[in-house]
Amino acid sequence: xxNILEISAVNLSFGGLKxxxxxxxxxxxxxxxxxxxPNGAGKSTLLNSIIGKLTIDSGSIQFNGKSMLxxxxxxxxQLGISRVFQTPxxxxxxxxxxxxxxxxxxxxDGAFKLNLxxxxxQQRDILDKAQHFxxxxxxxxxxDVIAGSLSRGDKRRLELAMCLSQExxxxxxxxxxxxxxxxxxxxxxxLLKTIAGRGITMAIIEHDMHVVFSLAERISVLAQxxxxxxxxxxxxxxxxxxxxxxxxxxxx
Amino acid sequence: xxxxxxxxxxDLILFLGFTxxxxxxxxxxxxxxxxxxxxxxxxxxxxxxxxGFNILFGQTGYLSFGHAAFIGVGSYATVWVFKLMTMNxxxxxxxxxxxxxxxxxxxxxxxLRRTGIYFSILTLxxxxxxxxxxxxxxxxxxxxxxxxxxxxxxxRFLDAVMETGSGIPPTNVFGIEMSAWDGLFGFYFCAAFLxxxxxxxxxITRSSFGxxxxxxxxxxxxxxxxxxxxxxxxxxxxxxxGMYAGLAGSLMAAVDPLAGAERMQWTASGEVVLMTILGxxxxxxxxxxxxxxxxxxxxxxxxxxxxxxxxxxxxxxxxIGSGLxxxxxxxxxxxxxxxxGILFMLVVIYLPGGIMEGIERIKRxxxxxxxxxxxx
Numbered sequence: 272x273x274n275i276l277e278i279s280a281v282n283l284s285f286g287g288l289k290x291x292x293x294x295x296x297x298x299x300x301x302x303x304x305x306x307x308x309p310n311g312a313g314k315s316t317l318l319n320s321i322i323g324k325l326t327i328d329s330g331s332i333q334f335n336g337k338s339m340l341x342x343x344x345x346x347x348x349q350l351g352i353s354r355v356f357q358t359p360x361x362x363x364x365x366x367x368x369x370x371x372x373x374x375x376x377x378x379x380d381g382a383f384k385l386n387l388x389x390x391x392x393q394q395r396d397i398l399d400k401a402q403h404f405x406x407x408x409x410x411x412x413x414x415d416v417i418a419g420s421l422s423r424g425d426k427r428r429l430e431l432a433m434c435l436s437q438e439x440x441x442x443x444x445x446x447x448x449x450x451x452x453x454x455x456x457x458x459x460x461x462l463l464k465t466i467a468g469r470g471i472t473m474a475i476i477e478h479d480m481h482v483v484f485s486l487a488e489r490i491s492v493l494a495q496x497x498x499x500x501x502x503x504x505x506x507x508x509x510x511x512x513x514x515x516x517x518x519x520x521x522x523x
Numbered sequence: 524x525x526x527x528x529x530x531x532x533x534d535l536i537l538f539l540g541f542t543x544x545x546x547x548x549x550x551x552x553x554x555x556x557x558x559x560x561x562x563x564x565x566x567x568x569x570x571x572x573x574x575g576f577n578i579l580f581g582q583t584g585y586l587s588f589g590h591a592a593f594i595g596v597g598s599y600a601t602v603w604v605f606k607l608m609t610m611n612x613x614x615x616x617x618x619x620x621x622x623x624x625x626x627x628x629x630x631x632x633x634x635l636r637r638t639g640i641y642f643s644i645l646t647l648x649x650x651x652x653x654x655x656x657x658x659x660x661x662x663x664x665x666x667x668x669x670x671x672x673x674x675x676x677x678x679r680f681l682d683a684v685m686e687t688g689s690g691i692p693p694t695n696v697f698g699i700e701m702s703a704w705d706g707l708f709g710f711y712f713c714a715a716f717l718x719x720x721x722x723x724x725x726x727i728t729r730s731s732f733g734x735x736x737x738x739x740x741x742x743x744x745x746x747x748x749x750x751x752x753x754x755x756x757x758x759x760x761x762x763x764x765g766m767y768a769g770l771a772g773s774l775m776a777a778v779d780p781l782a783g784a785e786r787m788q789w790t791a792s793g794e795v796v797l798m799t800i801l802g803x804x805x806x807x808x809x810x811x812x813x814x815x816x817x818x819x820x821x822x823x824x825x826x827x828x829x830x831x832x833x834x835x836x837x838x839x840x841x842x843i844g845s846g847l848x849x850x851x852x853x854x855x856x857x858x859x860x861x862x863x864g865i866l867f868m869l870v871v872i873y874l875p876g877g878i879m880e881g882i883e884r885i886k887r888x889x890x891x892x893x894x895x896x897x898x899x
Contacts, residue, residue, distance in 0.1 A: 322748060348750035360748070362741040373738045374749045376731045383755035387726040393531070437750065 275300040276321070281330030283320060283496075287456055288294050291327065292496035298441070298489075303310065303463075303473045305483045308493035314476040315357075317493070318443055322354050323347045336412065340469045349381060351440035357449050361433065363419030365422055370418050370429060371401035374473035378437040383494060404436040404523075405429075408462075409491075424455040428462070435466065442466070444475045448482050459487045484508070485497060509515055533549070534725055541721055541808065545714050557819055560706030565818045568774045569711035570721045571808030573798040575767020578727060579798070581805035583760040584740030585635070587642045588649025588792050592630070593765040595657065595787030597623040597772025598683045599664065603672045609681035610692045612701070612712075612777040616770070623769020624762055627896060631761030635754070638743070650792055657784035670783030694780050701778055709778045714773060720767060726808060727763070736760055797863075801870055803879030812878050817863065824859035828852070 283291040290313045293403050298304045321332060323344040332339045339347055341520040348354075353406040354470060362370045375397050380396045392398065400502060405411040408428040413421070427447065447463065448456040456479065463486055467473055483490065484504055491501045494516035499505060505511055546549075548566070549814065553560040572594065579585050585723045600622035634645040657665040665671055675689045682692065701709040725735050735756050738746050746753050776782055785791075793852035802813025829852045836844035854862045873881045 342745045343752070345750050347750055356744075360742055362738055362745065364741045369734060369737070370729070372734050373746070373751075376734065377749050377751040380731075381750070383752065383759075385732050385759055387723070387732065388729045389731050390531070390729050391594050392729075400681055421791050431747075433749075482733040 273300050274298065274337060276474070277331075277333040278317070278321070279331050279333075280329050281317075281320065281332065283316060283325065283327045290496050291320065291464045294330070294493075294498055296421045296491050296498055296501070298472060298474050300472055301470050302441060302488045303467050303475065303486050304493075305475045305477055305487035306493055307477060307480075307483055307490060312493040312516075313496040314493055315350065315445060315507055316496075318354070318445055318474075318476060321347075321443065322352060348437070349382060351438075352443065353434035353437055353439035353441075354443040355427075355430055355434055355445065355447055357445045358424075359430040361426055361429050363417070365418060366415050367405060367418055367421075367429060368401055368414040370433060371405060372397060372426045374433045375400050375436050404432040407435070410453045423450060424458065427451075427459065431462070431466070444473060444477075446478060448475055448477070448479055456482065529729070531729075534729065537807065538722060538725060540632045541811075542592045542718050543864065544716055548590050549710070549713070553870065555819070556823060560710045561876050562772075562818065562822050564709045564713045564778050565822070566711070566815045567710065567717040567780075568771050569795075569798065570811035571713075571774070572768055572795055573802065574717075574724050574772035575764045575771070577799050577805065577810040578724060578767070578896075579760050579764035580799055581810070582733060582736040583757060585638070585644045585757065585761070586796070587634075587646040587761075587764075587813040588789065589630070589646035589648075589653075590648035590764070590768050590795055591789070591791035592653045593623045593627055593768035594772035595653065595782070595784065596626045596773070597769030598776045598782035598786055599657075599671055601770075601773040601776035602780060603664075605673060605679075605694065605776070605780050606671075606677040607680065609679060610780075611681075611693050612694050612773075614694055616773040616777060618765050619773035619776070620769045623772065624766040626838050627762045627765025627769075628758070631758050631765065634800060635757045635761060647789060647792070650787060651789055654784055654787040654789070657787060665782070665784060665786070672779050672781045694777055702737040710846050715772050715833075716770060720770070721807070721811070728807060732756070732759075754861055798868060799877075801867060801877055803877030806877070806879040809858065809879040811840070816866075816878070818864050820859055820866075824862055825857070827855035829856070 274297050276296075276466055278294055278296040281291050281294040282289070294313070294317060296306070296317075297333055306317065316325060320327050321339065323339065323342055323346075324483075327340070334347075334352060337350070342350075361374065372392065379397070387445045401414075402411055405414060408431060410425065410428060410432065413425070418426065421429060441462060444463075448459050451459065460482055461473075463473065467486070473486075475483070475486065489501070490504055491498050492507060492513050493499070499512050499516060500510050502510075524780065545567070548563050549558050557563070572590075576587070576590050579587055583612045597619040601612075601619035602861045604618045608614065630646070630649050634642055634649065637645060658667055675691060677691075693702060695701060696712060699708060701712065704711075727736075735746075735751065738749075739753050739756060743753065772782075772786065775786070795814075798813035798817050799810045800813070801816060802811065803809025829848060832848035832852050832855070833845060838844075839847070852858070870877060876883070
């Protein structure tokens with residue numbers, strides 16, 4: 272399997288704070304890769320560097336062999352990286368159908384278009400795809416509902432549908448089950464398993480170990496901006512360094 | 524489950540209804556005392572201004588506090604064509620709209636680097652700067668305080684070829700004077716542009732382009748990570764909106780061929796914000812209604828003075844009548860701003876969606892009744 276994402280020797284400081292300290296991480300195509308670590312370990316910072324929200328000080332980030340440095344966030348998305356946020360980022364004032372139309376139109380047209388005679392909701396291909404991806408999440412029935420009124424779980428599903436509709440090669444998820452009830456969490460795990468089954472590569476940041484060990488095929492542990500261990504789930508489970516990172520060296 | 528009610532058919536009905544209401548203004552405004560061309564022209568011009576403003580504010584979520592600058596630029600550019608080329612308003616207006624479009628491109632490019640309150644302050648600052656420049660440094664172009672006016676010495680190269688009349692010829696459309704048909708021609712000329720502007724605004728709202736604008740308004744973060752460069756969309760919305768304002772300014776010059784810097788003042792920019800909020804932010808018809816209500820109040824309420832009120836209450840006993848007249852006179856005449864202020868406060872507090880929300884609520888109540896009747 273080839274490497275879809277290669278992060279090597281990445282450094283990033285905020286003033287005096289070293290948020291990312293010589294980070295090396297490789298995500299293999301078609302796998303689910305979890306990035307875990309205590310609060311403030313630099314997980315979200317790493318994700319933000321990948322999608323171009325933050326500019327790293329040194330090192331390289333390569334996606335499918337192409338450097339992502341200096342590439343605009345929207346261009347990174349066009350290359351095939353989609354991101355699911357900790358708090359679902361959806362268009363809360365618009366209907367579910369409109370929410371779907373924006374990423375679909377963006378994916379199809381790519382660049383700026385000013386055609387006043389093309390109605391998004393009258394185009395067969397866009398509508399079909401919107402139906403397909405909303406159906407996928409059991410949301411088609413709610414297509415005329417304003418997205419802001421959805422439950423947390425439904426918002427997450429809508430965001431996933433929006434990201435998947437762009438046919439990403441790599442899906443980044445930032446604590447996809449944060450703030451969810453147990454039942455919702457389990458539903459989300461099943462959903463992510465289904466998505467992984469379709470061969471979409473995923474990198475997940477997660478606190479909930481139940482979620483991590485249900486999904487991940489490979490785990491990297493980040494502590495104080497540095498990858499301290501990387502390996503298979505069973506290797507990580509017993510590693511003393513992981514315990515120390517989480518518990519600060521206290522005797523267990 | 525609610526079915527989507529917005530279809531090309533419903534839009535066509537909306538457009539035809541709007542057209543009919545606008546074209547029949549001289550009839551239905553009669554009982555309201557507003558059916559004179561001068562005021563109806565204002566309804567059309569400011570309606571157009573508010574529609575354009577709403578594309579930026581209501582659809583894209585960018586509150587500009589300097590939109591009157593584009594009115595001013597449109598007016599000046601139009602009057603200059605009158606002075607130099609011809610009194611035919613068509614080429615003059617085309618030039619006015621183009622110049623304000625270019626001006627909007629520059630201002631938009633600068634201001635759209637920021638969002639929210641910073642964007643608003645930037646537009647306000649640039650508009651005030653334009654206003655002050657028009658008064659001072661740019662006097663050769665704007666004729667400063669006096670305002671840009673037509674004179675008999677103007678060259679009017681194109682007209683000069685055709686005829687050699689004396690005095691300043693009136694503005695016209697290929698020979699038909701603006702004041703033709705007892706002034707109604709001027710109104711219908713403006714109304715035609717209002718209807719065209721309304722049509723374009725429907726197209727923008729329903730197009731994929733409009734979807735993108737609403738996406739920008741609702742969630743820029745998601746938009747950025749959706750593979751879209753938002754900058755050209757924001758800039759396009761800004762320029763379109765600036766061109767609407769420029770067209771409004773051109774129409775002002777077309778019906779009354781002079782241009783003054785006061786058109787660019789911040790109060791004028793603030794007025795269009797009020798119109799849009801009063802009518803209903805982000806709605807299609809709302810801004811036009813808001814513009815009409817404010818212009819109606821400005822022209823009708825301000826014309827009522829105490830003697831009119833005393834006449835009105837003359838059927839009552841003297842003491843009560845004059846008392847009532849004294850109280851109500853605070854709200855009319857010079858005090859019309861007080862009425863407008865109270866109206867504005869009531870709308871913002873009780874109907875945040877503006878007059879359109881009020882209409883929507885009434886409609887819903889009636890529809891609910893229909894359902895009840897059907898069930899019975």
